Amino acid sequence: MIQRTIIDYLRKAAEECPDKCAYFDDSLKLSYGRLNTLARGIATRLIGKLQVTCRPVAVYMDKSPMMIAAFFGTVYSGNFYAPIDTSMPDYRLKLVMENLKPVGIITDASHYDVARAYCSNVFLIEEFGDETIDDALIETQLSHVLDTDPLYVLYTSGSTGVPKGVVVSHAALIDYIDEFCAAIPIGPDDIVANQAPFYFDASLIDIYCTLHEGATMGIVPLSSFSVPVKLLTYLEENKITFIRWVPSALKMISTLKGFKTLKPSHLKTVVFGAEAMPVKCYNYWYENLPDVQFIQIYGPTEITGVCTYYFCDRAYEESETIPIGKAFHNTSVFLLDEDNKRISRKDVAGEICVKGTCLALGYYNAPEKTAEFFVQNPLNPYFPERIYRTGDLAKYNENGDLVFISRKDYQIKHMGHRIELGEIEATAAFLPGIRNAYCIHDPVKDKIIMFYESDTYDDKSLTEDLKKRLVRYMVPNEVRKLDHMPMLKNGKVDRMKLKEM
């Protein structure tokens, strides 16, 4: 029986440890048994109302264990889920919903009215509890689901101003989680502290490794990340053993020297990735927690999660870069030069390319974008074989480990978020009264700076209008009005000159 879905993970955990706490937050604890029952109840309602398979259901609610029940309920119904950021302004939400066209939306009471504007089938998460479960109906729906079918869609920044929905199959997620759990130390006794929002792929490790291992995951209250002592107390009181956080979150502790106040005594594994790790921050953690295993991971949403990992084993010099390491089993990660030739020598820069089961199916409802990035392997003229071109440049070091260098284009990492500067520029350019708008990113200060030309806007009013259209981490940290953009002879903006301003 090859037909496998992630429901197999859930069934196994619900059977083996029904009473064990799976996911918890400040107000709710869900055991594996309860999670499974809730998901099947949600599925029964969804099937009755929607009567479709293999269609998207948006999950538009604040992060909670119930959100995970909504994910699995959707999957049990034979459909796939799309977690949507509730802090997204209406303008961007509309772009996402127009791309996704969900057949249903699962939401919470505080977002019900917004959800109603986008879909007639809106389900309130608060109304799910102990409804009847139609086992036969669920099994019939599930029998239609193949492992090549979509499991979820995650939205990420798009350079043309429209967010891209990365659509991932069951097979890709299963491959990813199986190989991740085989390579990284995590087991049933681990307690995971979740930082990443569920609409980011970084949360997949938290949610699905927990499920795969029958472990336990706590959702750290968002406000704790602004108050380091609260954050450390959370780790200690909940006996957290495993975290997978973005470096920005780890930096809060290192900048304020938080371990002087409290060292989390249960922590065993710290996994970090999604943006460059400042060596100073890493060294502070490494030197204060000598018994903890630190692991750097790398990979874009388009190959499901991460595709390389590196076990850190020492403190680093400020001049060094911590490698992103080697590929996970059953994944091929290789470098191509500008002529699409494979690079194997050390210290030669090339684009990171990925192939394997972990590749996403593509971008949802965007065949042209998909064709642009998911391409035929140029090294293989013999049969169809897709690779994903990441747009990231890297090189091999003397140990054969990959070391990240930079981006090829205008995609940046800002506060742990992946952003296309083009999306910010396009959003500004759509505003009436803006003649030109270009962004640069200062990686040292991690600031996005926008330069613009306008007769009607000033810095304050432009920032205010951008806030209504962009998610908060995409709003430029600084806007600067110019009389004339510096231009190159080819008619393009001179970004080098902007960086010097």
Added chain:
Amino acid sequence: MEELREILEGIHPEVDYDSETGLIDRRIFDSFDVITLVGELMDHFDVEITAEQMVPDHFNSMQAIWSLLEELMEE
């Protein structure tokens, strides 16, 4: 205090810092903004802010941040 205002406006230019008293509690500054702010304050004013001092009461308004900085600069 004007130097402080400049740093704050560099992070969120749209806020009225003379009247706002819920920078943290109303999540105008999220955790990523806070870490940026703390880093810049330590660099610019050459002070050491500890984890215990990083509580909402000290960071909810420009006035509160300024009081904390004055205290730290006297040390």
